[in-house]
Amino acid sequence: MSMDAVTLPDLSGRTAVVTGANSGLGVETTRMLVGMGARVVMAVRDLDKGREAADTVRGETEVRRLDLADLSSVRAFAEEWEGDLHLLINNAGVMAIPESRTKDGFETQFGTNHLGHFALTNLLLEHVTGRVVTVSSSMHRMAPGIDFDNVDLVGRYTPYRAYCQSKLANLLFTLELQRRLTDAGSPVLAAASHPGYAATNLQSHSGSRIQNGLLALGNRIFAQSATAGALPTIYAATQDVPGAAYAGPKNMGRGAPSLAGRSEAAWDGVAAQRLWTLSERLTGVTFPLRAPTD
Secondary structure: OOOOHHOOOOOOOOEEEEEOOOOHHHHHHHHHHHOOOOOOOOOOOOOOHHHHHOOOOOOOOEEEEEOOHHHHHHHHHHHHOOOOOOEEEOOOOOOOOOEOOOOOOHHHHHHHHHHHOOOOOOOHHHHHHEEEEEEEHHHHHHHOOOOOOOOOOOOOOOOHHHHHHEEEEEHHHHHHHHHHHHHHHOEEEEEEEEEOEOOHHHHOOOOOHHHHHHHHHHHHHHHEHHHHHHHHHHHHHOOOOOOOOEEEEEEOEEEEEEEOOOHHHOHHHHHHHHHHHHHHHHHOOOOOOOOOOO
16 A cells, blocks of 8 residues: 555654554554654553664654553653643554453453553643544444443453454544534544554464464455555544544555444444543543633
């Protein structure tokens, strides 16, 4: 996929944060943003791997530690932030892993993919001047809704059930974030993206050697490159799109980026508000902006 698929603006003098920037979609997104002149803070769990990735990027980068599965790490990252933040790219994630818990006791996929980014976004939001883009997945369609009575899926856990729920949560978060930004009179835009079927290391942590092998074979035969998979994120971050936009490859798994469809459950505004309230309670983090007064 050529970069010609997206018109790239000049981001000189702008700063972006990309979570999970040490590999896959994250490092490719970083490369594209620095290519547009942006300074990119690569937010990574493993500083050594982050520095190795930064060494492959030609442009201005900075590596900072961020563990989305640890809310104390999220708070520390946000507390150290100074100055404007043009783009927050919520890219990091885990996929279809064996059942486990975050440091704060949440189911790991929901805790990392959704709650960590929920907390990070709200803690940084007063610095954001441009957009918040959250990477979801076309597999959100496999989740009929959020299991509000059992979001950790205790007794019901399967790796893909948890993954799909977390990716639906990403879209509901984006929907409610945009509603709140609009109500607060903020010019910041919330959007989401999905990479289609892109070859990354995301699919290599199932806990099963056989499944990992099959997924690796699928990556080689069917998947588009990580560079192509990052283009929908760049599209959502830089193109003329509406609030709560969702970008992905035109042909679902592959192709040039464009606005994408989503499931009916991902448009449920009532569920989005309910998820927001639950997320505030679980993380202790609230929306920082207030509606303008006359």
